[in-house]
Structures are given as structure tokens and as C-alpha cells.
Amino acid sequence: MKPIQTQIPSATWKLLQQQLKYVEENSAFYQEKFQQLGVSANNLKAEDLTQLAITTKDDLASRNEDFICVPKREIIDYVTTSGTLGAPVTFALNEADLQRLAANEEKSFQLAGVTPDDVVQITTTLDRRFIAGMAYFLGLRKLGAGLVRVGSGVPELQWDSINRFQPTYLVAVPSFLIKLGNYAKANGIDCKNTSIKAAICIGESLRDENFQLNALGKKVEELWGIELYSTYASTEMSTAFTECEAHEGNHILEDLIYTEIVDARGNLVNDGEVGELVVTTLGIETMPLIRYATGDLVKKIIEPCKCGREGARLSSVLGRKKQLIKYKGTSIYPPQITEALADWPGIDLHLVKVSISQVGTDHLEVILPDSFQQEKLAALKAHLRAKLRVLPEISFWKTKKLQQTIFNPNHRKPIRFLDERMKTDEV
Structure with missing residues (x-):
């Protein structure tokens, strides 16, 4: 062409x-x-x-x-x-x-x-x-x-x-x-x-x-x-x-x-x-x-x-470009995950983390505050699966730790994405 x-x-x-x-x-x-x-x-x-x-x-x-x-x-x-x-x-x-x-x-x-x-x-x-x-x-x-x-x-x-x-x-x-x-x-x-x-x-x-x-x-x-x-x-x-x-x-x-x-x-x-x-x-x-x-x-x-x-x-x-995630056969960018989470009522704090799995593939994790209501977890998983076509692993951090990570005073923008595939985190 x-x-x-x-x-x-x-x-x-x-x-x-x-x-x-x-x-x-x-x-x-x-x-x-x-x-x-x-x-x-x-x-x-x-x-x-x-x-x-x-x-x-x-x-x-x-x-x-x-x-x-x-x-x-x-x-x-x-x-x-x-x-x-x-x-x-x-x-x-x-x-x-x-x-x-x-x-x-x-x-x-x-x-x-x-x-x-x-x-x-x-x-x-x-x-x-x-x-x-x-x-x-x-x-x-x-x-x-x-x-x-x-x-x-x-x-x-x-x-x-x-x-x-x-x-x-x-x-x-x-x-x-x-x-x-x-x-x-x-x-x-x-x-x-x-x-x-x-x-x-x-x-x-x-x-x-x-x-x-x-x-x-x-x-x-x-x-x-x-x-x-x-x-x-x-x-x-x-x-x-x-x-x-x-x-x-x-x-x-x-x-x-x-x-x-x-x-x-x-x-x-x-x-x-x-x-x-x-x-x-x-x-x-x-x-x-x-x-x-x-x-x-x-x-x-x-x-x-x-x-x-x-x-x-x-x-x-x-x-x-550098933040493309290939997870379980699906290509995803962090903004798609952020958009799906922002569309769920009550989630103001979240972190997306990608790392390399034991078999060398991308491992995708969504981190939420431990105050998240566990009885709504199944519904959230269904929502994410519908929006993203795949379900990331979901884990929980203490709210204070999550706040400090996202609004790190040493960074100029909120940190919503941690890329542990790289030598330096992408934020």
C-alpha cells in the first residue's frame, strides 16, 4: 500500500x-x-x-x-x-x-x-x-x-x-x-x-x-x-x-x-x-x-x-503506546480499565497494576480500597468482564496506602497505573 x-x-x-x-x-x-x-x-x-x-x-x-x-x-x-x-x-x-x-x-x-x-x-x-x-x-x-x-x-x-x-x-x-x-x-x-x-x-x-x-x-x-x-x-x-x-x-x-x-x-x-x-x-x-x-x-x-x-x-x-496490556488474549489500555471502574458507583480510588507472570505473560491486577463492600464484588466482576471482555485479578489495599500511592506528593499527576514490566514505573 x-x-x-x-x-x-x-x-x-x-x-x-x-x-x-x-x-x-x-x-x-x-x-x-x-x-x-x-x-x-x-x-x-x-x-x-x-x-x-x-x-x-x-x-x-x-x-x-x-x-x-x-x-x-x-x-x-x-x-x-x-x-x-x-x-x-x-x-x-x-x-x-x-x-x-x-x-x-x-x-x-x-x-x-x-x-x-x-x-x-x-x-x-x-x-x-x-x-x-x-x-x-x-x-x-x-x-x-x-x-x-x-x-x-x-x-x-x-x-x-x-x-x-x-x-x-x-x-x-x-x-x-x-x-x-x-x-x-x-x-x-x-x-x-x-x-x-x-x-x-x-x-x-x-x-x-x-x-x-x-x-x-x-x-x-x-x-x-x-x-x-x-x-x-x-x-x-x-x-x-x-x-x-x-x-x-x-x-x-x-x-x-x-x-x-x-x-x-x-x-x-x-x-x-x-x-x-x-x-x-x-x-x-x-x-x-x-x-x-x-x-x-x-x-x-x-x-x-x-x-x-x-x-x-x-x-x-x-x-x-507503551502501556498496551495483552491479557488472556485481549489487548487493553489502562484508560479502558479506568473508565470501567469510574463507571461503577462509589469507586473513587483505584490502581491498575501490570506485571510479568511466572510464564512470561502480562498479569493484570486492579487494586481497590479495603473499604469496598465485599457483597458487591460479584457484580463488579461481572461489570468489568462485560466492559473489558476479560476479568483482571482484584485485590485490596488499606485506603490510606492507596491514597498515598495515587496522590504521591513526589509526582505531578495522580498515579493510576503501575507498570512493573518496566525498570521504572509508568504513571
């Missing part, structure tokens, strides 16, 4: 050419790659882009400093990736990159309806080498909105800030919104009667591939009764994909990033088909990436959005 070729708009190709020429002149890593392929940025045509080798997370980890394109004295900020698919990787930004990051987040907040009249409460940390909290802060400053920097955790302080400053938006991980909602219930607070009108949700998928709220999203909506905006971003991309008011996919900021969706062999898939997201960052000076494989499985939506904005969109992350 002849590989699919994507038509690159002339304005986008101009930006791509600028970035390709820049890395050829300044990046030791890409200079070497171009020489190995016998290509030059000056001679590349749009249809030749797919000839360039895909850059991997392993490349970024093993050749980290070879990606740096500016003198070290220009670097202002160092961050590290979250370690979702392995050990954290260092990333650096100069002043131009920080300005670009602010512009990206300003556009993202505008997509979610934030204006200078709004006050936004940020429930993510600005420290611990975390890019997201800093990005939100810079974007809101550029937009001119008010902001409340509460940081992560501490439900009591979050609610004190909501009551004290009357924010209109929250930036939060969906599972933390559930934690905040449960705290409110226990303390006589009405989540549906506050100044909050919407939440910009990060770190966890909120919708399915048909744009409907998944089980996690439905739980948040039921608790809070507010509008929910889905987002998708990563440190390496320095770019966010955010929903608009139509809630039909995350808009691609095409002046900041070029996206491709590829299959397991690295070939482009048809629009609307699920594949791995590969990105080329545009306008990055310190550590630009060319055809970087994110490991995230998504699909591209090219049909016009109801909001009237032009350009394509991405679905929520439907799975992670």
Missing part, C-alpha cells in the same frame, strides 16, 4: 522550513541526523518531511544536551518531564521560549472562554521543576486575568481561597476535583453554589473519542455542575491543545506546532483514525523537536468545529 501523503499548507510549511533550517544550524543532534540521511533543510520539500527519522523519548534522554541550540548563558528556566513513560527528562527554555509559552497559554485560556474579567484559581504547583504551573501563570498574566496561586493538594486551603477570592475558573486535575467535592460534602459545602463557573481540566482525559464526557468527567460534572474544558499538553511540546465551547476536540495551535498521526510502522494514518501523535515544535529556540513521537494515541478531527474556528483538532488521549 502506498504511504499516505499529507498536504502541508504553505504558511505552515514556511514555519516548518524556518525550524528545520534553525536545527540544522544549531542542534548537534539534528545536524548529525540530517548528515546521516544526506538531506539539507534548504533542499527539503513539504512532501519529503516524512523522510526525516522520528525523534524518540530515548533520543531526548540519551542525547539531552545535543538538543540544546542556544548558549547555556541564555537559558533561564530548567524543567523536567513528568516521567509518564519513563524517567524524567530535562528540558530548558530561554526568554523567547518563555514568551512563546505565555502566548500559547493565553490562546488556550481564551479558547476556554477566560477573559480579563475572570479570576482563575490554579491548583497545580509552580515548583518541583514543573512547567505547567509556570505556563498557566505566564499565560494568565499575558491575558490580564486575575489568578490565585494555591498550588496542589490541601482541600481546606482550596475552599478557603474559593470563598475568599471568588474565582470563576479552576485549573485542576479531574480526580482532584472529585477529592475537593468529597471534602465539600463532608464539610457541608455546596459545590454547586459557588463562584466557580468552569474548570480547565489537565492531566487526565475527560472525554471519549465521541466527545462525550467519560465516567470520570461525569462524576466531576455531577459533583460540581459546572462546565468542563478538556486539555492536552506535555513539557516536550511546550504547547497546549484545548477545547472550545463546542467541546468537540482540542484545537491545534497550528502556528506553534505541527502534528502528524502515525501507525506502528511510522506511516501516516488517515484523518479520523487512531495513531500515535508525532509533533514538530515551531518557534522554539532552546530545544526544538522535529517529528517527536509523544507515545500518546489520538485521532485528528478535520471536520469544521461548530465554534467557527479554522484548523484541525485532536481527540482526548485514547491510550499510550
Whole structure:
């Protein structure tokens, strides 16, 4: 079968050419790659882009400093990736990159309806080498909105800030919104009667591939009764994909990033088909990436959005390439298990663990709190078997241990998946 070729708009190709020429002149890593392929940025045509080798997370980890394109004295900020698919990787930004990051987040907040009249409460940390909290802060400053920097955790302080400053938006991980909602219930607070009108949700998928709220999203909506905006971003991309008011996919900021969706062999898939997201960052000076494989499985939506904005969109992350589980002849991704558990009433804490069995196959385990009502176990097993087509082993941990594992203060996102097939846990 002849590989699919994507038509690159002339304005986008101009930006791509600028970035390709820049890395050829300044990046030791890409200079070497171009020489190995016998290509030059000056001679590349749009249809030749797919000839360039895909850059991997392993490349970024093993050749980290070879990606740096500016003198070290220009670097202002160092961050590290979250370690979702392995050990954290260092990333650096100069002043131009920080300005670009602010512009990206300003556009993202505008997509979610934030204006200078709004006050936004940020429930993510600005420290611990975390890019997201800093990005939100810079974007809101550029937009001119008010902001409340509460940081992560501490439900009591979050609610004190909501009551004290009357924010209109929250930036939060969906599972933390559930934690905040449960705290409110226990303390006589009405989540549906506050100044909050919407939440910009990060770190966890909120919708399915048909744009409907998944089980996690439905739980948040039921608790809070507010509008929910889905987002998708990563440190390496320095770019966010955010929903608009139509809630039909995350808009691609095409002046900041070029996206491709590829299959397991690295070939482009048809629009609307699920594949791995590969990105080329545009306008990055310190550590630009060319055809970087994110490991995230998504699909591209090219049909016009109801909001009237032009350009394509991405679905929520439907799975992670390295997290595929093959269990009893069935292929499963952790989000499918999380969705099935979130769809069962009363399960707010759970952990999915995969390891290697004695015979060398994947062993799948679902860990629940020991407070789970045992008389409902048979019904839960039937529910999981119906949703997943196979039944994982179910075990129980003390609630406190499970809470501490999922909401580990040393990690930036809730840990829902432990992959013991790897040398490092994937979270």
C-alpha cells in the first residue's frame, strides 16, 4: 500500500522550513541526523518531511544536551518531564521560549472562554521543576486575568481561597476535583453554589473519542455542575491543545506546532483514525523537536468545529503506546480499565497494576480500597468482564496506602497505573 501523503499548507510549511533550517544550524543532534540521511533543510520539500527519522523519548534522554541550540548563558528556566513513560527528562527554555509559552497559554485560556474579567484559581504547583504551573501563570498574566496561586493538594486551603477570592475558573486535575467535592460534602459545602463557573481540566482525559464526557468527567460534572474544558499538553511540546465551547476536540495551535498521526510502522494514518501523535515544535529556540513521537494515541478531527474556528483538532488521549496490556488474549489500555471502574458507583480510588507472570505473560491486577463492600464484588466482576471482555485479578489495599500511592506528593499527576514490566514505573 502506498504511504499516505499529507498536504502541508504553505504558511505552515514556511514555519516548518524556518525550524528545520534553525536545527540544522544549531542542534548537534539534528545536524548529525540530517548528515546521516544526506538531506539539507534548504533542499527539503513539504512532501519529503516524512523522510526525516522520528525523534524518540530515548533520543531526548540519551542525547539531552545535543538538543540544546542556544548558549547555556541564555537559558533561564530548567524543567523536567513528568516521567509518564519513563524517567524524567530535562528540558530548558530561554526568554523567547518563555514568551512563546505565555502566548500559547493565553490562546488556550481564551479558547476556554477566560477573559480579563475572570479570576482563575490554579491548583497545580509552580515548583518541583514543573512547567505547567509556570505556563498557566505566564499565560494568565499575558491575558490580564486575575489568578490565585494555591498550588496542589490541601482541600481546606482550596475552599478557603474559593470563598475568599471568588474565582470563576479552576485549573485542576479531574480526580482532584472529585477529592475537593468529597471534602465539600463532608464539610457541608455546596459545590454547586459557588463562584466557580468552569474548570480547565489537565492531566487526565475527560472525554471519549465521541466527545462525550467519560465516567470520570461525569462524576466531576455531577459533583460540581459546572462546565468542563478538556486539555492536552506535555513539557516536550511546550504547547497546549484545548477545547472550545463546542467541546468537540482540542484545537491545534497550528502556528506553534505541527502534528502528524502515525501507525506502528511510522506511516501516516488517515484523518479520523487512531495513531500515535508525532509533533514538530515551531518557534522554539532552546530545544526544538522535529517529528517527536509523544507515545500518546489520538485521532485528528478535520471536520469544521461548530465554534467557527479554522484548523484541525485532536481527540482526548485514547491510550499510550507503551502501556498496551495483552491479557488472556485481549489487548487493553489502562484508560479502558479506568473508565470501567469510574463507571461503577462509589469507586473513587483505584490502581491498575501490570506485571510479568511466572510464564512470561502480562498479569493484570486492579487494586481497590479495603473499604469496598465485599457483597458487591460479584457484580463488579461481572461489570468489568462485560466492559473489558476479560476479568483482571482484584485485590485490596488499606485506603490510606492507596491514597498515598495515587496522590504521591513526589509526582505531578495522580498515579493510576503501575507498570512493573518496566525498570521504572509508568504513571
